[in-house]
Amino acid sequence: MRKIKSIILIFLLLMVPSLSVNAMYKQNLQNSVIINYELQGNLSIGEIVTLSIKASNLDELYGASLDFRFDESLIEIIEVNKGNLFSDKAMVVVNNISPGEISFVTTEIGNDMVNNKTGTLFNLKVRLLKEGMLRLTPTADYIDYKASKANLLLKLSNQAAQNIPYSLNVEDFKIVSQFKLNNINVNLSSPQEVGTSVKITPEVSGGTGNLQYKYWIWFDGKWTIVQDFSSSRSYEWTPTQAGNYKIWVDVKDSMGTMKSKEMSYVVTEAALNLSQIKVNKASPQEVGTPIKITPEVSGGTGNLQYKYWIWFDGKWTIVQDFSSSRSYEWTPTQAGNYKIWVDVKDSMGTMKSKEMSYVVTEAALSLSQIKVDKASPQEVGTPVKITPEVSGGTGNLQYKYWIWFDGKWTIVQDFSSSRSYEWTPTQAGNYKIWVDVKDSMGTMKSKEMSYVVTEAALSLSQIKVDKASPQEVGTPVKITPEVSGGTGNLQYKYWIWFDGKWTIVQDFSSSRSYEWTPTQAGNYKIWVDVKDSMGTMKSKEMSYVVTEAALNLSQIKVDKASPQEVGTPIKITPEVSGGTGNLQYKYWIWFDGKWTIVQDFSSSRSYEWIPTQAGNYKIWVDVKDSMGTMKSKEMSYVVTEAALSLSQIKVDKASPQEVGTPVKITPEVSGGTGNLQYKYWIWFDGKWTIVQDFSSSRSYEWTPTQAGNYKIWVDVKDSMGTMKSKEMSYVVTEAALSLSQIKVDKASPQEVGTPVKITPEVSGGTGNLQYKYWIWFDGKWTIVQDFSSSRSYEWTPTQAGNYKIWVDVKDSMGTMKSKEMSYVVTEAALSLSQIKVDKASPQEVGTPVKITPEVSGGTGNLQYKYWIWFDGKWTIVQDFSSSRSYEWTPTQAGNYKIWVDVKDSMGTMKSKEMSYVVTEAALKSRQEH
Template identity: 25%
Template sequence: MKGMEINFSLDSPQRKGEKIEINVDSKIENLLYKFFIGVDGVWSTLQDFSESNKYSWIPERDGKYIIMVQGRLKNSKKAFDYVTRADYIVGVDDESLIKDVYLNKEDYSVGDKINISVDTYRIPLLFKYWLRINDGWELMKNYCLENNLNFTANTGGVYDILIECKEVDSKNNFDDFKRISFKVKDIDNIEIKDFKCISPQIMVGEELVFKVDSENEKDRMLLYKFHKIDSKGNVRCIQDFSTKNLISYVEKEKGEYKLLCMVKDMYSPREYDDRALINYEVEPYKKVKIKEFTSDLNSPQLIDTEVNLKVIAEGGKKLLYRFIIEGNESKDTGYLRENNFIWKCTLEGNYLIRAMVKDISYDGEYEEIREIEYSINKKSSIPVIIKDIKLEGDRYHLINETINIKVEAQGGLDLKYAFIVYKEEKQVELIEYGDCNWVNFTPEEIGEYELEIRVKDKYSQKEYDCHSILTFNIKEYIPGNIDYVLLNSKEYYMVGDDINLEVISENTKDILIKYILRVDEHLVEETDFIKSKKYIFTPRCSGTYSIEIQGKNKRCKEGYDSKKQIKIKVHDTLPIINTKLTIDKTYIYINEPITLTVQNEGGRDVCYEFYIMEQGEWRRVQAYSKKNYYGFIPFIEGSYKVLVLTKSSHKKCAYEDYDIFEFEAYEEMKTPKSIVDYAL
């Protein structure tokens, strides 16, 4: 301890009988000293508290000693104020046995394997190993013939290894010894740098993916554990300690949740080295949003004109739409499943039209609302309307591929057409009003485009009489969608059966497929993305087999475009059927033995359990075993029933099949019916 230091007149080790002066150096004034000695766990007082800081010690036997000195200030009321210790070894053999001691590495860290090898001048010899970590000796291995020691460094600090060695027939505690020291480096601090959800939407029924980034030494292995906590405080472990720093699961209920991540070094003695908590809310569906609320005819319009009010919305699972018209002629449609409403107004005036949208499960009045102003005039004319818009091309639109759009409109005297292209709400192209009612659109970048079609009469003073907007999601390639997965037709799959899958998808030559096979949620096989659309496997054990099939276009750089999952139940054997009890006699008398035998089909390692009913009471007479027969003697005249339950030995159910056999037992002097009669 700081303030006191023990010095010896002779360096350790020494022979027994040598006089060794123990001296305590201290700069503390008015200090009293008390000397102790410990060997083999037993402590003795050498000198009680006094002003003398010296003691002459003559050891009488070999051993590993600990010298302890307590220091107490003269006016102190404590048992002692300072304490210090030192090790000393007594016992030296004139002839050395140990040549050298070797370590398998120069530098150690917590978790490393330490291998100590002793080189000696002759064999055989006995070896004893002691270990001291920072303070206090601990016996690692008692005397044995093994000249090496292997153990794991579980804590950091200074390690001292003492090897005692002696002849096989020696009666000494040891004939030679060697002491080596080395340092074990502690595990560097592990810190979670980032913990986030990387799923684009946090919704019920969707896969939620969370990622943890940690900082540590590159050659260390980290383990991650995840606990999910709901709003009621219920905790569930969704991943025990694993090297996976990416966790995914599907939440079935909406609500507020917390995800706790604990990280530790694989060799860390602590429960965890760092932890982080993330809060997130799982929504029942994507937020409802009105992208556009329009009418097919531009305001103002004439009385008795049919105006198609239309809402384009996204989000939710099943959307409902409500239209409220306020003015000289009011209208409330209530919530409808259709996203449009045909409004025919019979009174002129200015109107305010509201569109409300909500999911069918939402309890409130609405989740999103938009409104427009509209005017109805008296003057009669033929309105300009867009009857139809035709597109030429596939359902997928790709960059640098031309899309032909043709417009069919009616009304007015001389119709003119204009086309405006928007990307990310910015105008990127404009075709001014002209006679041409079609346009070729060739997108040169991926992204979402909007094409607005405007139609007006040549003599109209309005910006347009009617308009419509088309949306195009332009992709770099056609997504690798899996349309169908064909499975060989079979109702009952067993171990050893070949199971064939075939993936059906459009654009087959550009599609890559990845197959992930699991048995009872345990990963068995995971392929790379390959061209083969067929996958064959042969189950080797029973259980629930899950095959996840991921598809992507070969130009897809990350993740996958679509996936499907198929689950197949595989059984060990066929079920037990046609269980039948038979008896070995035609006529049955009391006091005579009979034997009933069981026959059945299916199963594996079938076991049998027998029950007998006599005098109206059932009792079990044979527990489940592989013995398929039962013999007994009826002692009482009357009706009997024998029940047999059957099941495969590996099944955990009560039984798979059964049979009941009934018969009458008679005294000998009576002539009973044959057992055949009872069977009939």
Template identity: 25%
Template sequence: MNELTINCSLKSPQAKKSKVVINVDNNLKQELIYKYMVGCNGIWDTLKDFTGEEKVEWIPEKDGKYILMVQAKKIDGNKSFDYISKMDYIIGKSEEKLISGIYIDNNELELGDKLHVTVETNKFPLLFRYWIRIEDEWEMIKDYSADNTLSWVVKSQGKGEILVECKNIDSQNDFDDFQSVEFQVHPLKSVVITDFRCLTSDLLEDSELIFQVNSDHDDGRTVLYKFFKIDSEGAAQCVQDYSTKRIAGYVEKKSGEYRLLCLAKDIYSMSEFDDRAVLNFKVKKYDKIYIKNFTTDMNYPQLCGVKITLKAEIIGGREVLYRYVIEGDCSEDSGYTTCDSYVWESRQPGKYKLILMVKDKSFHGNYEAIEYLDYIIDEKSREPVNIEGVILNKDKSILKGETVKAKVNASGGVDLKYGFLIRKDGIQFKNIDYSSDNLVEFIPDESGRYELETRVRDRYSDREYDCHSIISLEVLDYIPAVIDYLLYPAREHFLVGDEIVINSITQNTRNVVIKYVLNINGHKVEETDFVPQKIYAFVPKYSGTYKVDIFAKNIKSKREFDCKRKVCVEVNEALPVTNTRITCDNLKFNCSVPVTFTVHSEGGKDVVYEFYILEKGDWNLVQGYSRKNYYTFIPFNKSEYKILVLCKSQYSKAAYEDYDILSFRAE
């Protein structure tokens, strides 16, 4: 054997004053010196410093739970010690066997499990005291009481031991009998963060940013996650405290560079965290600004005095500003404005350059994007051609296969002709040549983005068109589901056992299916498939926050959902405690005479009460929360007194729900 072991001449337990010889068995085939130590309740005494002797005599002076330790080192070694060996030893022998057995529900546990201990005895009644050995110290976890059972959460890994001391009720001894049982606590598998990402595609100011973390851990374990936002100056803010939610979201109010720190831990872990990960991200004020289109409603050349509308179509930005500059013989400058169009009435013929500049309101430069158009104005000769409007038969979403009809109203000229161009996703697929017919219709057979360009010119015009108009149309395979209203009982208090019915009012009801996800106190407890039913009902069985996420989609939709709404209600075990009042069985209050105060209240469930007394200017807690709704008090001085009672439902997390104060004077 290649080890160092120790044993004693007398087996544990022994009575105090016993002569115990501690022996060392050196199986290491090395020349060693030894240091002998005895520990009790965290205090260590040295019996003999490093010596070559392989035994030492120990005479304990008092009862207790001891740890015997021998340190050994090589004679020529540089370390404080090279080997160590320990053993437990109990001083204090029982005169009577009271404990017949100690039973634990499981001697192989994982960190954070509960250990349940039951003590069986040979007589009744008895008192019991419980100790647990943690590393090299015995710690009392429950003082003497009549309880022969104990539940304890194991908080450290390795070999553990529970010691039960027992004595008769009238015994003056520290204990009359004792017995111990060992158990093993296994470490948890480390929680490792395997993925940490942002689910939001555009990270913008004042928009919700959503992050998701994934981790590797033992199946069946509960893992908690905590998220901190850290700005560029290192200031940290908690976004989500420890919870089982792997997805965290918040609205960032200020652009800049940030980091998100995620801490992950097993719910029973003794560490502050088991793993952590950091995600760097940048929040922009807005999406970059692009000029998609800069057009005029009339093609050039045009005549003097004609009102020409300049139209801008922009992508990006948050609060976009537009500036229109006309450069030529008669220049104009609109200055920056919020209007995406500008009406220019030409006053002088010539060649002009039309300039569009755009920027966000927060941008301090001259512009972020710029676009140019050339334009020609002729001498005024006849009334200009102008499109007054294009009327569509569809004012909402358009489904593929439906007929789209458009009617053009135009004015000016001598004999107006109308032409139409239809484009899909920017590619022309239909051209209707000029005619006197101002009506057009077509049937889109595929979904996508369409443009209907209407061109109008005078019969005698030499130009391709005198004015034009472009209308964008979105053609869909189906009409996305929309939840207009959620109807549910408008009540101040929802109680356990009340049926809660949610009615979803949707558009295009027959083609809409809905999925319901019920969460209670942040935990998902029910999730339906997509069903045609528009009514969802549930009966809460216990108090808490009930949230129903409602996902709606068209039956033809290939997306996860088209529309999402939610309902959140608080469910209470009972109505709040109200109308609390203190009554007394005495009309007069005399010194040294007991007086009993009784509390009456309404509402609540399993109501508990806590009493305070104001005496000599100080409030003192005299009875902690319990079901006992009365308190007996003896005033010993002639003085003014006040009694305060706080009350609440037993399982309420609030400090109290109602209270009452009664003042009295003792004579």
């Protein structure tokens, strides 16, 4: 009775006209059940998710059916199962999954009903195949479903076989591509200077819902979150220190799935910049005004050095050499047009310069005093330098000197540009000195002073040198005798003693001093004679020691300032002075934590070094002399990556080549940062095709399959994302028609009935090819397929024996090639694959069921034996005979087993069993009787 209820319900679910369902649906809509959907899993291509159809406010559910039509290119239904609203005893009556549509019916058995009010009706396991929108449009109307107005037909029934009305909405589920964080892009490739704004943008595809982005920066061993999760697709970062950085980006979608990517980035010191020269007093200013000069500088590596120049009257003068002084105070002494020049260099040797103009005007003419280099009184013959102390005045000044003695003024020097006058009195007595100074405007100032001159005896008190003994070889030494007194003009004679011999280096002359430069080390003596006009002579001697010059290595010079690119030749030259004998030079390079001798001790004054890798280097030079004294110096040097360059595309076989010829494509690349990636494209017949996406493969082997004009394109990118591309043309001609062999998908021998796929291996030929297939057996050739475009033919031999296969291939020019092969076919082994019935289980009592075993192979005539198992006992219903099938009519309901034995003439036997359910016959009405 319970089974009869279920069967009636199934009939109603499947067959009740939709009009009555709709009527019932409309009538009970106010108390309707609510149906909704739940999709569990990640809605990305390739994922397997569970689509659950759920019900709430449900009462007295007994059975349900589901028909669902879908786009088989969008999704694949793997399986359908009943939900938890049905009991474990509930029977699944229909479970049919076919391409593009499923049908599923489940029902309770007997008086069981669903007591749950809320739960799941059906669970569909779904594989997502491509991007798109999965729309569920439900209906309870079979006509609407068949008319494709809806794609989901859902029917619910109670135990009385009445439809249960429900309400539900159309719902869309968006299938997206796989969530990937492909790359981190920056708008400015590494390296960049401190203070440069770098825009960081992750390259993301896929993901569910709104994406969130989080940005990290690593520096000096520490990670810092610079922007926490937000919807910002990019982040602008401005580094404040030079060094090696890492950039990390986390991206997560609304499902909580997170992807991360990291990249390295190098920040260098900002380039040295000298923007202007500032002065604390704007031009013009008067002569004698102190002016503070300050260069306005930014950037640069390490400590900065400043050098100050002044240009005046056509000549540049260094007023302060390189030092750490940020400013210089300059007091101009002459009026005119000046230029101020400042050099600034950093610790890497980078130098910047700037120039400015400055005007200095004359101050008012003033003569404050007359200065003499020797205070009064002085002895006769003492030279006295007279210098007026003057300021201001316009244009060039003129000076006039007077001496008064014995009641008379004498002009000793008329107006001239000489700022001073040297006066040597020849008589003792009281003198007056007078100076007139006038400027170009004729303004004149005058001053007078008194001076006393006494008689003096000639005296040579000592010999003075400007550099105290000892000094090194080659050092210039100024010798000056200290003399006083004497009559008239004095004469001086200079001698040098060395190695046991006196040499006159300067005979008597009026030269008050002599500059001597010793050329050898040793013990010397210096002798000076001084005589006056009366012939009185005084002499003096002194000892002096000269030593060898000490070895000195002041700096390492390079012909190209750091930084330079990989592969740049750099000439290294140590700046050396002093040392004994011949010098020897040794050159070292430090990189990646290791020192390497690139040139051992030799007489080479310089070394040319070509770095092959980017990074921070140190250069070290040892210099030693013949005494073994050694001096060393070190300098730092930065080598950057060479810029990525793709100069040409090379092929191992020059164009043109025949179809089928393998061509090796190799881009000629130099430079670039990190590991390089290569992408290969082929253009043919108006369309570009990627034949190999980005990978580390330096070359690609391409075998063209059609004749015509091609283009080859290669993209090369480095680890910083910099990309270079190149294109070349290539011509492919038709290859000659060739039939090299006949291939079969199953090697000889095979059994009778085995399908064998025959495929000729062909290359070349013009236009479309045609294929003809022959089979030879029992002394006769048979055409099994005439000329057609079919590249292969499937042949199923029906007899055992020796065969030959022949294939003709011809092209559109009529050229034909042929090939033959032998093939052996053996008898097939006996096989019983399954038992087929003409009516699927379950069936009612009294239904005739035709049983047919599916048999192949075997030798000679086959014999068949049929058994039925019921109620714990096997019964032979037909013994061995040649009957291929048996018709069985069950008389009782229950679970049965069907068994078939098949044997051939060799006695080989195969058996197979299957289960079968027989149900009670449905109750028939009086009318049916």
